[in-house]
Amino acid sequence: MSLDLIEIILITLAVCSASTFLGSVLGIPAGILLGMRRGDTWKLGRMLCMTMVGLPPVLAGLVVYMMLRNGGLFSGMQILFTPAAIVFAQVLIIFPIVTAGVFPSVSQKRIDITETLNGLNIHGMRRFIILLRENRPALVTSILLGFGRAISEVGAVMIVGGNILHKTRVMTTAIVLETGKGNFGQAFSLGVMLLIISFTVNFFARRMANDHV
Amino acid sequence: MKNRSKKHMKNHLSIVLIAAIMAMTALASGCKAQPKAQTVLLGTTTSVQDSGLLEYLRPFILADTGITMDIVAQGSGQVLKNAQNGDFDLVLTHSPADEKTLTDSGKGIERKEFMYNFFVIVGPANDPAVIQNTTDAPSALKKIVDSGKKFISRGDESGTNKKELKLFGTAGVDTKKLSAQVYVNAGKGMGDVLNMASETGAYTLTDKATFLSMKSSLNLSILFESDSTLKNTYSIILVNPASFQNVNKDGARLLYDWFLSAKGLDLISKYGDKEYGEKLFYLMD
Numbered sequence: 001m002s003l004d005l006i007e008i009i010l011i012t013l014a015v016c017s018a019s020t021f022l023g024s025v026l027g028i029p030a031g032i033l034l035g036m037r038r039g040d041t042w043k044l045g046r047m048l049c050m051t052m053v054g055l056p057p058v059l060a061g062l063v064v065y066m067m068l069r070n071g072g073l074f075s076g077m078q079i080l081f082t083p084a085a086i087v088f089a090q091v092l093i094i095f096p097i098v099t100a101g102v103f104p105s106v107s108q109k110r111i112d113i114t115e116t117l118n119g120l121n122i123h124g125m126r127r128f129i130i131l132l133r134e135n136r137p138a139l140v141t142s143i144l145l146g147f148g149r150a151i152s153e154v155g156a157v158m159i160v161g162g163n164i165l166h167k168t169r170v171m172t173t174a175i176v177l178e179t180g181k182g183n184f185g186q187a188f189s190l191g192v193m194l195l196i197i198s199f200t201v202n203f204f205a206r207r208m209a210n211d212h213v
Numbered sequence: 214m215k216n217r218s219k220k221h222m223k224n225h226l227s228i229v230l231i232a233a234i235m236a237m238t239a240l241a242s243g244c245k246a247q248p249k250a251q252t253v254l255l256g257t258t259t260s261v262q263d264s265g266l267l268e269y270l271r272p273f274i275l276a277d278t279g280i281t282m283d284i285v286a287q288g289s290g291q292v293l294k295n296a297q298n299g300d301f302d303l304v305l306t307h308s309p310a311d312e313k314t315l316t317d318s319g320k321g322i323e324r325k326e327f328m329y330n331f332f333v334i335v336g337p338a339n340d341p342a343v344i345q346n347t348t349d350a351p352s353a354l355k356k357i358v359d360s361g362k363k364f365i366s367r368g369d370e371s372g373t374n375k376k377e378l379k380l381f382g383t384a385g386v387d388t389k390k391l392s393a394q395v396y397v398n399a400g401k402g403m404g405d406v407l408n409m410a411s412e413t414g415a416y417t418l419t420d421k422a423t424f425l426s427m428k429s430s431l432n433l434s435i436l437f438e439s440d441s442t443l444k445n446t447y448s449i450i451l452v453n454p455a456s457f458q459n460v461n462k463d464g465a466r467l468l469y470d471w472f473l474s475a476k477g478l479d480l481i482s483k484y485g486d487k488e489y490g491e492k493l494f495y496l497m498d
Contacts, residue, residue, distance in 0.1 A: 070299040070457060078459060080300060081254060081285055162285035165268075180404035181263060182430035 004165070009193065012170040015083050016150040019090035023146045026091070027098025028139060032131050034099065035106025036114075046103060052096035057089075057149075061156025064089040068160065081162040086170070089156040094146035101142025105135045140209040144202055151198060171197075253464040254283045256301035258372055259402040261447070262286035264422035264493055266484055273480060278467050288371030288402070296321055296450070299457030302465040305472075307420075307447045308372035320457075321450040327473060328481055328494045329446045332376055334437040335407070335424055336362075336416035344416075350440045351384035354418075358386060358395050363415035365406050368398035372445070377418045380442065407431055420445050422493040425485070447494070449473070 034046050067073045068080040068088070079085045113134055117127055132139065154172035161168030163177060171194045178187035261267060267284055274280055285292075285301070289308035293315050296304045304321070306312060315321035334344065334353055342362040344353040354377070357364050366388070367374040381388050388396050397415065399406050403423045410417040411431040424435070449472055454462035471477050478496050485493035 069295075070459065075459075081283065162283075164283045164285060166281075167283055180259075180402050180408070182404060182408055182427045184430075 005190075007166060008169055008171055008174050008190075009197070011083065011168070012151065012172075012194075013197070015086050015170060016090070016147060018083075019087045019094060019150045020143060020147040022087065022091045023094035023098050023150070024143050027095045027142065027146070028102055028132070029128075030095075031099040031102025031142070032106050032128070032135070035103035036110055036131070049096050049099050049103070053100045055093065055096065056155075057093050057153050058155035058159065060092045061089050061159035064092060064156070065159050080160065081164060081168060083161070083168055085160040086157050086168060089160045090150045090153060093153060093156065094149050097149055098142045098146045101145050102135065102138055105138030106131065109134060136209065140205060144205055147201060148198060151194065251279050251464065252281050252283050253461055253468045254285065254300075254302045255305060255468070256285050256287065256292040256295055256303070257305040258289050258292065258307060259286045259404070260307070260373065260420040260423045261305055263404055264420075264426055264485075265488065266422070266481065266494065269484055269488075270477070270480060273476075274468065274471055277476070278471050280464055280468050280471075282468070288367070288369045288374070290370030290372075290375070293321075296452050299452060299460060301452055302461045303452065303468055304450050305447060306372060306450070307445055308375050309446065309448070310375065311372075312448050312450060315450060320453050322453045323469070324448050324450045325473060326446050326448045326497050327478070328496055329444055330494050331421050331438060332373065332418055332443040332445050333421050333424060333435045334416060334418055335410065335431075335433040336436050337414045337432065338434040340434075340436050341414075342416065345436050347437065350437060350442045351380045353437045354380050355384040355386055357416045358391055361395060363395060363397060363413060365397045365399050365410045365413075365415045365417045367403065367406055368400045369402070371403075373403060373418060373420060376443075376445070380418070383442070407433065422485075425489045425491070425493065446497075 030049075034042060034049060064085065065080070067075075068077065068085055069075060077084075079088070113131065117123075117130065122130065152172065154176060157163075157168075157170055158173050158176065161170070161173065163169050163173040169177075171190055175187045175190050175194075178184075178190065255267075257267070262284060263286075267282065271282060274282065287295070289306040290311055292301070292304050292306050293308065293311045295301055296315055297318065297320050299320070304315075312321070312324055316324045332350075334350065334357075336342070336344070336357075342357045342360040344356050347353040347356055354364070366377060378388065397409075399409055401409070403419055404427060406417055407419060407424065407427055408431070409415070411433050414432075416436070421435075421438070424431075424433075449469060451465055451469055452460050454460045454465070472481075481494050482492065482496050485491055
């Protein structure tokens with residue numbers, strides 16, 4: 001394996017871990033909120049969330065691009081064509097996916113859990129932690145789903161990252177580049193490596209979460 | 214009960230582990246983005262990147278100036294629009310008309326034509342449209358579409374795309390009126406279009422550098438070249454630091470001067486001999 005290739009893999013893992021982490025930090029509380037609350041506003045929130053799950057990643061990429069470029073809403077951050085821009089776009093893509101993975105499970109257990117928690121007079125942070133624990137399988141699945149989307153994303157990453165060698169070239173954009181250059185063998189081996197990484201991450205995450213699925 | 218607490222401990226451990234890994238990797242990616250002073254964001258065309266020229270120059274540039282180039286490769290049209298918005302520090306493109314728009318607006322300064330090569334028309338080796346003996350490039354293109362053979366256009370407002378449209382214009386062909394069977398608007402980069410042409414037995418217009426760098430994996434031959442209308446001129450333009458305060462003014466200037474220095478030009482003019490058996494870029498007189 002060449003040094004460039006190792007670097008591309010490391011950049012991919014770094015960027016995707018960061019966006020999965022941020023996407024989960026935002027998405028899990030949002031999912032618990034959407035799952036626990038009733039009423040029309042929250043129903044609308046759930047519908048919006050499901051709509052965002054279908055958000056075409058390239059559109060997310062375009063929106064982030066327009067926000068980060070000169071004169072855009074966040075142009076002051078100066079992060080266009082950097083790994084941070086990729087994380088920005090990926091968080092936008094996977095945040096609703098994590099949320100949508102969490103709230104159905106929370107909804108389902110809502111009545112039982114609420115009764116118990118109220119009965120034991122548990123509120124605030126402790127209540128939140130117990131909700132996390134009770135919905136653990138759904139959380140793990142959602143986080144992995146988010147990671148899977150992040151690592152397989154290409155359109156948005158190409159637009160906001162620019163596919164810069166040593167900086168924003170990740171595995172998917174490298175595959176596009178090598179395919180464009182006619183190096184199909186190299187493109188394909190990158191794809192296989194991507195699958196192996198995905199499998200490994202899933203395997204260990206499941207093991208660590210004691211999930212025997 | 215004992216079993217349960219053990220399970221919990223394992224959970225906590227796993228959460229701590231995941232958090233640690235994420236924090237470390239996030240930190241690593243953050244560090245990579247840090248050194249901004251010595252980094253110049255260079256917008257260039259896919260053809261320059263695919264030719265390998267910039268990667269060949271990279272170590273010399275780093276040694277002489279301490280600059281790391283962050284290269285974003287897009288079609289010339291897109292690069293110049295982004296430069297118009299101040300999103301790059303320096304651009305290297307081959308689309309004269311669009312380049313003039315940039316400099317006329319004052320957002321780009323000191324445009325310098327500094328190297329050139331040639332476009333070539335490539336197609337299946339048996340040349341079904343018989344263009345090999347045509348007198349000039351416009352008639353060769355006209356012959357391809359008139360004989361109903363397939364031509365694949367970049368269709369992405371790149372320098373190559375603009376050149377092709379100009380040549381069709383000279384030949385009196387309105388590409389918008391051609392059937393989609395004959396004139397295929399691919400909307401893709403040069404490499405992808407060459408692959409498409411190779412797979413479907415079609416013709417296309419390409420810069421010679423990209424073609425030579427991919428030749429071994431393509432079922433295509435050069436069927437028409439060496440016409441003065443096919444000259445492909447590359448320019449280097451500074452994005453005006455007076456218009457955009459975020460531009461890396463000093464770095465861009467340093468890199469611009471290096472490209473036009475005797476050493477830079479000499480290295481450029483020698484590129485290709487070893488890799489492809491012939492020179493890929495020539496210097497302007």
